[in-house]
Amino acid sequence: MTKFKIAKFFILIIFSILLASCDTTIQKADLILTNTNIWTGDESTPEAQAMAIHGDSIIAIGSNKEVLKFKDNHTQIVNAKEKFVYPGFIDSHVHLLMGGNALLSVELRDANTKEEFVRRIQAYAKTLEPGQWILEGNWDHTLWGGELPKKEWIDSFTENNPVALYRLDGHMILANTAALKLAGINKNTTHIEGGEIKRNANGEPTGVLKDNAMFPVLNKIPLMTEAQKKKAIQAASTYLLSNGVTTVHDVDSLGTFKTAYNMLKQGELTIRIYAANQLKKWKELNAKPNQNSVWLSSGLLKGFVDGSLGSHTASFKEPYTDKPDDSGFFLQPEEELYQLISEADKAKHQITIHAIGDNAINKQLNIYDRVSNENGDYDRRFRIEHVQHISPDDVKRLAALNVIASMQPYHAIDDGRWAEELIGPERIKTTYAFKTLLDANTKLVFGSDWPVAPASPLLGIYAASTRRTIDGKNPDGWVPDQKISVSQALKAYTTNAAYGSFDENHKGSLAVGKLADFVILNENILEIDPVSIPDVQVLETYVGGKKMFEFGN
Numbered sequence: 001m002t003k004f005k006i007a008k009f010f011i012l013i014i015f016s017i018l019l020a021s022c023d024t025t026i027q028k029a030d031l032i033l034t035n036t037n038i039w040t041g042d043e044s045t046p047e048a049q050a051m052a053i054h055g056d057s058i059i060a061i062g063s064n065k066e067v068l069k070f071k072d073n074h075t076q077i078v079n080a081k082e083k084f085v086y087p088g089f090i091d092s093h094v095h096l097l098m099g100g101n102a103l104l105s106v107e108l109r110d111a112n113t114k115e116e117f118v119r120r121i122q123a124y125a126k127t128l129e130p131g132q133w134i135l136e137g138n139w140d141h142t143l144w145g146g147e148l149p150k151k152e153w154i155d156s157f158t159e160n161n162p163v164a165l166y167r168l169d170g171h172m173i174l175a176n177t178a179a180l181k182l183a184g185i186n187k188n189t190t191h192i193e194g195g196e197i198k199r200n201a202n203g204e205p206t207g208v209l210k211d212n213a214m215f216p217v218l219n220k221i222p223l224m225t226e227a228q229k230k231k232a233i234q235a236a237s238t239y240l241l242s243n244g245v246t247t248v249h250d251v252d253s254l255g256t257f258k259t260a261y262n263m264l265k266q267g268e269l270t271i272r273i274y275a276a277n278q279l280k281k282w283k284e285l286n287a288k289p290n291q292n293s294v295w296l297s298s299g300l301l302k303g304f305v306d307g308s309l310g311s312h313t314a315s316f317k318e319p320y321t322d323k324p325d326d327s328g329f330f331l332q333p334e335e336e337l338y339q340l341i342s343e344a345d346k347a348k349h350q351i352t353i354h355a356i357g358d359n360a361i362n363k364q365l366n367i368y369d370r371v372s373n374e375n376g377d378y379d380r381r382f383r384i385e386h387v388q389h390i391s392p393d394d395v396k397r398l399a400a401l402n403v404i405a406s407m408q409p410y411h412a413i414d415d416g417r418w419a420e421e422l423i424g425p426e427r428i429k430t431t432y433a434f435k436t437l438l439d440a441n442t443k444l445v446f447g448s449d450w451p452v453a454p455a456s457p458l459l460g461i462y463a464a465s466t467r468r469t470i471d472g473k474n475p476d477g478w479v480p481d482q483k484i485s486v487s488q489a490l491k492a493y494t495t496n497a498a499y500g501s502f503d504e505n506h507k508g509s510l511a512v513g514k515l516a517d518f519v520i521l522n523e524n525i526l527e528i529d530p531v532s533i534p535d536v537q538v539l540e541t542y543v544g545g546k547k548m549f550e551f552g553n
Contacts, residue, residue: 027059028072031516031545034064036080037524041087041495041509051085053516056294056544061510083539084524086490087510088246088517089457090497092406093385093447095170096250096273097224100232101136102451103239108139109168109451117149121165122157130160133221137165138451139174142310142418148198149174151207164217168452169308175207175217183216185209192216194331196313211307211331229259230268237271241549243456244519244538247272249406249447249501251302251352251385264295270548272296272517274501279303279340280332282349289349294506294515294544301349302385303340304331305360309388309415309422314357317391321424328357338367345371345380350502352383352406358391358427365397372401383445383500386411389423389431399441404500406445407432409464409489410453416469416478434464434484445500446492457493461525462533464489486530516545 029052038048040061050067052060060067071077106124111117117139125134141148154163155177163176180186187203195213198206209217224232233256240248250256250273257275272295277287279301289299306328307313312320315328341351355364361384368382383404388411398405412432420428430436438444446464448455462468465486467477477483498508507515520540525533541549 026070027054029054029059029067029070029075031076031078032067032071033078033080033085034067036083036085036520038085038510039087039490039526040511041491042511045511048510051510051516051518053545056515056546058510058512058514058516061512080520084521085510085518086244086521086525087494087508088519088541088543089244089493090247090249090445090500090508091240091245091447091450091455091457091493092249092445092497092500093251093408094236094240094248094450094455095252095254095452096236096248096256097229097232097252097254098136098170099239099451099455100234100236102138103235104232105136106134106165108137108165110143111139112143114144114147114149114153117144118153121154121163125157125161128161132161133179134158134161134163134165135221136451137174138168139165140168148172148206148208151176151180151205162220164214164221167311169310170452171308171311171313172208172210173214173217175209177207179217179220180205180207182220185216194329210311211313211329224254226259226262229255230263233260233263234268237269238549240271240455241541241543242538243454243458244521244541245271245455245457246517246519246541246543246548247274247497247501247503247507249274249276249300249497251276251300257296257298260296264293269295270543272507272543274298274300274503276300276302276352279344279351279353282340282344287349289347297501299350300501301344301351303337303351303353305337305353305355305364306330306357308356309419312422314389315360315363316357316389316423316427317359317362318427320422322422327359330360330363334363334367337364338370341367342371342374345375348378348380350381350383352385354385356386356388358389358394361387361390362394365394365401365403368401368403369397381500381502386449387433387437388415389427390433390437392430395430395433395436395442396440398437399443402443404443404445405437406447406500407434407492408447408449408453409434409460410448410456412467412478412482413463413469414453416467416474417471428479429481431479431482432467433482434488435482438484438488443496443499444488444492445497446489447497458525458533458536458538460493461486461489462530464492465530465533468531486526486533490525516542518542 031053052070162179192213196210198208306315319327387405495508498504
């Protein structure tokens with residue numbers, strides 16, 4: 001071989017190596033989003049103009065010029081026309097199957113008179129076969145003056161259909177006579193610990209059951225079939241995606257995981273789910289921590305300390321202002337709750353506990369402190385759900401104990417209509433204490449509690465930043481000292497929420513290597529007046545780079 005041929009041979013080899021190197025350093029995009037305004041949630045690159053996606057992940061984010069380098073002949077280019085992009089919203093507290101069922105059942109949340117409440121149930125009952133239950137509902141008796149409903153309101157047209165309709169907080173139901181008979185609840189039924197059977201002057205049950213007293217009725221409801229669960233998940237997913245939600249923390253514990261897993265295998269899951277199991281049943285359910293995929297994961301266990309403010313079942317250190325002989329109650333003994341948490345923590349489950357009243361929050365923090373000291377230090381990320389009425393003495397303890405405050409801001413503008421009547425002017429100063437908790441360096445994550453409240457992060461951000469009650473009576477905000485910025489609220493629905501489920505490395509912000517979950521809005525919520533946020537429209541929602549919702553379709 002001549003020197004010329006040898007040199008030519010080596011030049012060809014070097015050229016081939018360089019060409020191969022170029023092919024591997026620039027991965028071509030399946031989708032490129034251009035001409036947009038991206039709030040990334042990533043402190044290293046807080047804003048961007050374009051984003052490239054390959055498969056389900058982001059491979060580039062930056063300017064149009066930088067990102068278009070990842071284009072080839074097969075790349076889909078989406079011109080966002082200067083619209084606004086945010087990480088997909090994460091709703092940290094939903095009841096997925098209940099919410100799906102509520103969409104398929106009678107809607108009572110906005111029934112603002114007794115007559116409308118009755119009319120809607122009667123109309124829905126006419127669509128059912130004998131024996132079918134009437135469920136969900138989510139009524140709010142404060143809308144018609146505060147009188148609790150009675151079974152007599154609906155018995156005449158529900159003789160053949162048992163009824164178990166939730167109050168919107170999920171801590172009371174209205175049962176009709178048919179349901180009470182199935183449950184064996186009557187005048188002679190004794191007190192149920194951790195619950196209450198409302199009775200009339202003659203001692204007869206009125207049909208309203210609180211907390212643990214609900215279970216004799218709820219346990220008679222036939223278990224949902226797989227087909228019914230799938231239908232509920234599909235309805236729920238469609239609704240959530242329309243609100244820009246790409247991930248939910250499902251605290252329902254009605255059996256979502258198995259059905260969602262089967263849907264995942266069939267390619268039918270359209271929203272990411274972090275599913276909880278019941279703390280009190282985790283051993284018999286053989287619950288395992290960290291059953292993870294990017295679509296579906298488990299490991300969270302949920303328990304309860306107390307009930308709710310509106311049902312007078314939240315546990316307070318001092319009595320309710322409107323009921324001086326009542327300070328609420330615990331749903332299970334404190335020592336029993338400690339034992340459950342301690343054992344589950346040793347098995348490396350993430351624990352989250354519902355605690356609303358100041359006494360409940362205090363006792364739960366005591367349990368977490370005790371368990372952390374006994375079981376040793378590791379990244380456990382304890383959570384408390386709601387943290388609604390915290391004592392000032394306990395504010396700094398959440399951050400000190402690394403406890404996540406999982407809160408639902410819409411509740412503040414709903415409960416703010418009547419909460420002061422129940423707990424007085426002093427205790428409301430740290431009710432839904434978003435700013436006080438953030439100032440104390442608490443990790444704050446936001447959710448909706450849907451179907452208790454609308455599953456709209458935009459409404460949640462509006463609620464946290466304005467605190468305008470839904471009755472329009474607090475234009476400057478209810479307990480305005482607890483307002484937070486739109487940016488802080490947005491982080492609670494994105495970056496912080498991802499941290500709340502150990503997902504911060506692959507979701508919650510838009511960065512190279514993370515999942516391409518994002519939402520496109522028609523306005524920049526960080527620049528407009530927060531009062532206008534409810535008018536902002538979700539235009540498109542993408543999960544893993546795939547468009548799952550488009551406004552108008």
